[in-house]
Amino acid sequence: MVKCLEPQLDRLFGALGEPVRRAVVRDLALGEKSLSELAEPFDITLPGMMKHVAILEEAGLVMTEKRGRTRFCRLEPEALSHAQRWIEETTSFWTKRLEALATYLEEEN
Amino acid sequence: MVKCLEPQLDRLFGALGEPVRRAVVRDLALGEKSLSELAEPFDITLPGMMKHVAILEEAGLVMTEKRGRTRFCRLEPEALSHAQRWIEETTSFWTKRLEALATYLEEEN
DNA sequence: CAAACACTTAACCATTTGGTTAAGTATAGG
DNA sequence: CCTATACTTAACCAAATGGTTAAGTGTTTG
Numbered sequence: 001m002v003k004c005l006e007p008q009l010d011r012l013f014g015a016l017g018e019p020v021r022r023a024v025v026r027d028l029a030l031g032e033k034s035l036s037e038l039a040e041p042f043d044i045t046l047p048g049m050m051k052h053v054a055i056l057e058e059a060g061l062v063m064t065e066k067r068g069r070t071r072f073c074r075l076e077p078e079a080l081s082h083a084q085r086w087i088e089e090t091t092s093f094w095t096k097r098l099e100a101l102a103t104y105l106e107e108e109n
Numbered sequence: 110m111v112k113c114l115e116p117q118l119d120r121l122f123g124a125l126g127e128p129v130r131r132a133v134v135r136d137l138a139l140g141e142k143s144l145s146e147l148a149e150p151f152d153i154t155l156p157g158m159m160k161h162v163a164i165l166e167e168a169g170l171v172m173t174e175k176r177g178r179t180r181f182c183r184l185e186p187e188a189l190s191h192a193q194r195w196i197e198e199t200t201s202f203w204t205k206r207l208e209a210l211a212t213y214l215e216e217e218n
Numbered sequence: 219c220a221a222a223c224a225c226t227t228a229a230c231c232a233t234t235t236g237g238t239t240a241a242g243t244a245t246a247g248g
Numbered sequence: 249c250c251t252a253t254a255c256t257t258a259a260c261c262a263a264a265t266g267g268t269t270a271a272g273t274g275t276t277t278g
Contacts, residue, residue: 009125014123016118017124070254084196086131090138091186155225155226160267178276
């Protein structure tokens, strides 16, 4: 039996597995935005966008800060590198395996 | 209003947002495995593992083939590169933005 | 050919997800 | 101070998720 040792990766990949949230992540590269500014391009209510932003926050992708009556959202640029690292580790693991297999087949001749 | 143009990314990131499925992806780097071999390390039934493998298949991460009474699963090594490309595009977008901001602040002085 | 094996299908279940509406709270502006 | 703005909270909803059990189907194997 194996347990999950990487809940942060669950949240990170989970957060990215939704089109609105990926779009928000791209939007925020243009700079800080308020919740209503984020919601505006989508056919979505403000509470709806709040839930998406909360999920992005828990995934570590976004930071929010309230100034006056406005909540501003901005990117946490380090976050994506965790996902990237997992993918790189995994593909390099695959590649090594495939190279080992190729070597083996060559020595077979 | 913005629609989703990348359903494959939804499936890909969605599939990776679950610890059992990430573990399966790593397991399969060791080579082809049957459904029961995949299920064995986890506290999960065979139908449970079948659902995970089906999701990995729809995400394009895994190929399966039935030989005799056994269904073998193997990796589709190209699949992860789509996720990697999205992350790279997004972070390079961020980086450009941050560099532009740095330049702007420098010229301010 | 009978039984064991490896999966498959179907039905069900609790929880989470992605969304809503409606009624708040708190700040800004006139 | 009153009102509009911008968010927040709560309650609700349908559908999807991650799991199960139970009863199949199709392939070895003795």
